[in-house]
Amino acid sequence: MEIDPDAAGSLYRTLAGAVIPRPIAWVSSVSPESTRNLAPYSFFNVVSIDPPVLMVAPGANADRKDTARNVRETGECVVNVVTEEFAEAMNASSATLPPDESEFAHADVEPTPSAAVSPPRVAGVAVAFECERYEVVDVGTAAMVLAEVVHVHVDDGVTTDGQLDTEKLDAVGRLSGNAYARLRDRFTMERPP
Numbered sequence: 001m002e003i004d005p006d007a008a009g010s011l012y013r014t015l016a017g018a019v020i021p022r023p024i025a026w027v028s029s030v031s032p033e034s035t036r037n038l039a040p041y042s043f044f045n046v047v048s049i050d051p052p053v054l055m056v057a058p059g060a061n062a063d064r065k066d067t068a069r070n071v072r073e074t075g076e077c078v079v080n081v082v083t084e085e086f087a088e089a090m091n092a093s094s095a096t097l098p099p100d101e102s103e104f105a106h107a108d109v110e111p112t113p114s115a116a117v118s119p120p121r122v123a124g125v126a127v128a129f130e131c132e133r134y135e136v137v138d139v140g141t142a143a144m145v146l147a148e149v150v151h152v153h154v155d156d157g158v159t160t161d162g163q164l165d166t167e168k169l170d171a172v173g174r175l176s177g178n179a180y181a182r183l184r185d186r187f188t189m190e191r192p193p
């Protein structure tokens with residue numbers, strides 16, 4: 001199969017189905033009216049280590065997404081890492097709610113105060129990155145939110161000798177549609193010099 005993007009209509013199934021598994025940013029933010037927002041975004045990755053910058057991309061008319069609007073307007077968010085125990089709550093928080101209704105209450109997720117930013121992190125998550133807006137780049141109707149990490153919370157239960165231990169972090173990945181992946185079959189390879 002060869003695909004001409006101009007003729008194919010939406011490339012969503014091809015792009016989201018082939019770029020897998022995608023990590024999931026569970027993003028908390030606060031509206032200018034103080035509603036606490038929470039939503040998952042799998043168009044998500046690390047962009048830079050120094051400065052430490054993450055990327056989250058609300059798409060398909062980003063201006064309709066509370067997360068994009070809140071980060072534009074307030075400049076802050078928290079990226080919570082989704083592990084298996086939070087998968088169902090993460091999914092519940094993806095419901096489309098009006099801007100004045102909080103997904104924390106809707107998905108029965110407990111917020112806990114962050115150290116450096118106003119949006120709360122999700123209580124009990126293994127890793128949470130507290131972020132300030134670095135830049136928001138419009139890409140078509142999507143918004144590439146670049147978020148600079150200003151404080152990191154790492155639960156001691158996922159560390160070994162004072163370092164994050166990925167063997168202990170049961171992060172969930174998104175495939176496409178309703179499909180997800182667990183980290184159950186890890187392997188290592190020596191990297192060439």
Ligand SMILES: Cc1cc2nc3c(=O)[nH]c(=O)nc-3n(C[C@H](O)[C@H](O)[C@H](O)COP(=O)(O)O)c2cc1C
Nearest residue numbers: 039040041042043057058059065066067094095096
């Ligand atoms: C696992 C998962 C990943 C998602 N990833 C994205 C994404 O990368 N971009 C996007 O625009 N919507 C994504 N969504 C849909 C949003 O979470 C959904 O539109 C949500 O209502 C947006 O909430 P907000 O308006 O509070 O930001 C995803 C949903 C799920 C369940």
